[in-house]
Amino acid sequence: MEIIVTGIFLGGIYALIAMGLSLQYGVARIMNLASGEMLVAGAFAGFWVYTAQSVSPYVALLIVVPAAFALNWLIYRYLMLPLVRRAKSRGHLEVDSILATFGLSFAMVGIMLAVFGGSFFNYSYLSQPVTLFGSIYGLNRVVAFSVAVLICGLLWYGINYTRHGMAIRAVSVDPDAAGLVAINVTRVSTFAFALGGAVAATGGTLLSTFLTLDASIGIIFTMKALVIVIMGGVGDIRGAIVAALALGLAETFVATVIDPGLTLAAAYLLFILILLFRPQGLFGRRTS
Amino acid sequence: MNRRLLLKALATLAMASGVAGFTTAHASDPIRIGVSAPKTGPLAGGAAVTFWPNVQLWVSEVNKRGGLRMADGSQRPIEMIEYDDRTDPAEAIRNIQRLATTDRADFILAPYGTGLALAAAPIFDRYGYPMINVSAITDQTQTLAQRYERIFFTLGRTTDLAVAVANVLTDMRNAGQIGNKVALVNVADAFGIELAQAARPIFQQNGFDIVFDRSYPPATQDLSPVMRGVKSSNPDAFVAFSYPPDTFALTELAQIENLDVKAFYTAVATPFPSYAGRFGDKINGVLGVGGVNPDSPEFLAYQKAHKEVSGADPDYWASAVTYASFQVLEQAIEGAGGVDRGAVADYIKQNSFETVMGTWTFENQEIQNFWTVGQWQNGKFYGVASTGDLPGAVAPIVRQGW
Numbered sequence: 001m002e003i004i005v006t007g008i009f010l011g012g013i014y015a016l017i018a019m020g021l022s023l024q025y026g027v028a029r030i031m032n033l034a035s036g037e038m039l040v041a042g043a044f045a046g047f048w049v050y051t052a053q054s055v056s057p058y059v060a061l062l063i064v065v066p067a068a069f070a071l072n073w074l075i076y077r078y079l080m081l082p083l084v085r086r087a088k089s090r091g092h093l094e095v096d097s098i099l100a101t102f103g104l105s106f107a108m109v110g111i112m113l114a115v116f117g118g119s120f121f122n123y124s125y126l127s128q129p130v131t132l133f134g135s136i137y138g139l140n141r142v143v144a145f146s147v148a149v150l151i152c153g154l155l156w157y158g159i160n161y162t163r164h165g166m167a168i169r170a171v172s173v174d175p176d177a178a179g180l181v182a183i184n185v186t187r188v189s190t191f192a193f194a195l196g197g198a199v200a201a202t203g204g205t206l207l208s209t210f211l212t213l214d215a216s217i218g219i220i221f222t223m224k225a226l227v228i229v230i231m232g233g234v235g236d237i238r239g240a241i242v243a244a245l246a247l248g249l250a251e252t253f254v255a256t257v258i259d260p261g262l263t264l265a266a267a268y269l270l271f272i273l274i275l276l277f278r279p280q281g282l283f284g285r286r287t288s
Numbered sequence: 289m290n291r292r293l294l295l296k297a298l299a300t301l302a303m304a305s306g307v308a309g310f311t312t313a314h315a316s317d318p319i320r321i322g323v324s325a326p327k328t329g330p331l332a333g334g335a336a337v338t339f340w341p342n343v344q345l346w347v348s349e350v351n352k353r354g355g356l357r358m359a360d361g362s363q364r365p366i367e368m369i370e371y372d373d374r375t376d377p378a379e380a381i382r383n384i385q386r387l388a389t390t391d392r393a394d395f396i397l398a399p400y401g402t403g404l405a406l407a408a409a410p411i412f413d414r415y416g417y418p419m420i421n422v423s424a425i426t427d428q429t430q431t432l433a434q435r436y437e438r439i440f441f442t443l444g445r446t447t448d449l450a451v452a453v454a455n456v457l458t459d460m461r462n463a464g465q466i467g468n469k470v471a472l473v474n475v476a477d478a479f480g481i482e483l484a485q486a487a488r489p490i491f492q493q494n495g496f497d498i499v500f501d502r503s504y505p506p507a508t509q510d511l512s513p514v515m516r517g518v519k520s521s522n523p524d525a526f527v528a529f530s531y532p533p534d535t536f537a538l539t540e541l542a543q544i545e546n547l548d549v550k551a552f553y554t555a556v557a558t559p560f561p562s563y564a565g566r567f568g569d570k571i572n573g574v575l576g577v578g579g580v581n582p583d584s585p586e587f588l589a590y591q592k593a594h595k596e597v598s599g600a601d602p603d604y605w606a607s608a609v610t611y612a613s614f615q616v617l618e619q620a621i622e623g624a625g626g627v628d629r630g631a632v633a634d635y636i637k638q639n640s641f642e643t644v645m646g647t648w649t650f651e652n653q654e655i656q657n658f659w660t661v662g663q664w665q666n667g668k669f670y671g672v673a674s675t676g677d678l679p680g681a682v683a684p685i686v687r688q689g690w
Binding site for chain 1: 334
């Protein structure tokens with residue numbers, strides 16, 4: 001039970017990290033290697049609001065979400081769209097966007113280094129025990145998990161049951177065909193990219209309540225998100241959630257029952273198995 | 289992959305050109321001192337606390353009084369050339385090479401971090417630069433000192449740091465302050481593995497029962513399974529050879545799980561001011577690596593200057609040692625009266641130095657008296673154990689609940 005609950009908590013956080021990238025890569029077709037930096041920027045905002053203004057980091061979300069949305073809108077509009085326009089094929093766009101966002105990640109690390117300095121930032125927020133099913137958990141993790149569930153739920157509902165969501169799914173399946181049925185593909189892609197960035201930054205704010213971060217740690221989260229998105233199947237929100245939970249459970253199980261030293265090995269073993277037996281990801285469609 | 293390499297090269301070029309404008313400026317014939325250390329990457333957080341503010345402080349202090357005094361009576365200010373090694377040994381080597389050949393630095397400060405320092409040591413040697421290491425903790429100091437005649441070590445050796453922890457706990461056990469069961473965890477990285485390997489037999493020889501013994505990979509996002517395992521093994525003492533992010537995480541989880549041990553030890557970052565900033569009085573009695581004599585007038589003056597120049601407090605271990613290593617270089621350049629690197633290295637070997645850490649004399653190119661274990665007591669981190677009985681050590685106290 002303890003393993004399952006801890007694993008699900010970890011998986012929920014992973015899901016949130018991966019969700020942003022899933023939207024950006026699955027819909028807007030931008031493999032955003034600066035996703036982790038966006039997350040760290042969100043974490044910085046939470047840290048700053050809590051330490052300098054002494055209000056709850058969750059209040060920071062009121063600023064973080066619109067700010068990250070706007071910033072990512074601009075990034076897509078002015079940095080990515082020219083690449084999208086000149087790309088001859090999807091593969092071409094992927095290579096271009098990987099290069100561009102790789103550079104963007106360096107720039108963002110540099111900016112955060114200049115603004116906040118390079119030292120660790122962390123704080124204690126809701127660092128108290130709560131008892132669930134007879135075991136003790138940190139309240140900050142429980143709250144972060146609940147918010148993550150809420151956000152994942154909202155996204156899932158929005159994408160599957162609203163008109164906008166249908167447009168997003170249509171672009172994700174085939175941007176050219178979506179254009180034929182009067183969907184403004186550029187607009188939907190921009191929206192998905194901006195939404196993805198806002199979700200990543202939200203994840204950062206949540207993580208900052210219990211993790212110790214610094215300006216250049218983003219790459220770790222980019223890698224994790226990448227693994228989850230590929231495991232779940234590109235462009236499938238549901239797949240990302242399932243893959244994230246599987247990863248969280250596998251890591252916690254191995255850490256508790258076998259050895260904490262093998263968590264990374266377990267995560268990558270799972271990744272390799274999925275690549276071997278379902279190369280398109282858990283819920284992915286075979287590319288024709 | 290080629291594109292990635294190309295990008296790396298471009299990023300490096302961009303960085304180099306940023307610095308070039310700085311180096312062509314010609315002030316009153318300054319002494320050029322190069323430095324390459326992490327500003328980004330996994331070790332950047334530690335370097336931002338322990339290393340970079342001291343570089344800033346040292347340059348400011350020396351230049352404030354007009355610079356370094358040469359044999360002919362003239363004074364030469366310091367011109368600092370900084371590079372980021374991105375916590376990448378290959379990058380560190382390239383930076384040192386560039387500092388030696390392109391920038392023609394008169395001296396180069398030793399990098400921050402054991403792996404980076406060991407990787408750079410052969411390059412320092414090839415170009416004949418004295419290398420006064422601080423954050424390079426290894427048991428191979430004597431092998432290296434025999435191989436490289438201008439290398440120096442100041443912060444201590446792996447085994448001494450680990451053995452001291454075991455000894456402090458043994459003393460506390462023998463005094464009846466703690467029980468016999470110890471839980472041991474370590475980060476699965478050269479530093480954590482070496483310390484755990486050195487400490488394990490000492491605990492066993494002293495009759496301790498190691499009830500939990502596990503490692504975890506660096507950058508683990510959730511350490512709750514580890515802390516839960518520790519808790520269920522019901523130890524009397526907890527020892528973690530940990531790195532900064534995990535030091536914070538383990539301390540927080542110990543509070544959440546209410547791990548009630550009489551002795552609680554975490555390693556790197558325990559002496560950081562941000563550790564006290566985050567956990568407040570709860571950490572009274574927490575043991576950690578290193579230590580200083582925080583009430584000595586030298587340290588108090590240093591702490592004040594550090595705060596004024598960099599805006600942040602120094603940590604209670606390697607910060608002051610880092611600054612002391614720069615003072616050694618400063619006094620050796622003035623003592624040798626010039627920038628002859630061989631003469632400066634010889635001067636370091638043959639003389640004593642007055643530093644913020646007290647009087648330093650190198651024996652076999654190494655400072656033999658260093659702090660090994662410290663403890664938070666009433667808001668300050670005091671040294672409780674050292675090799676060679678450093679003044680200012682306090683007796684360890686027994687920790688009371690969180």
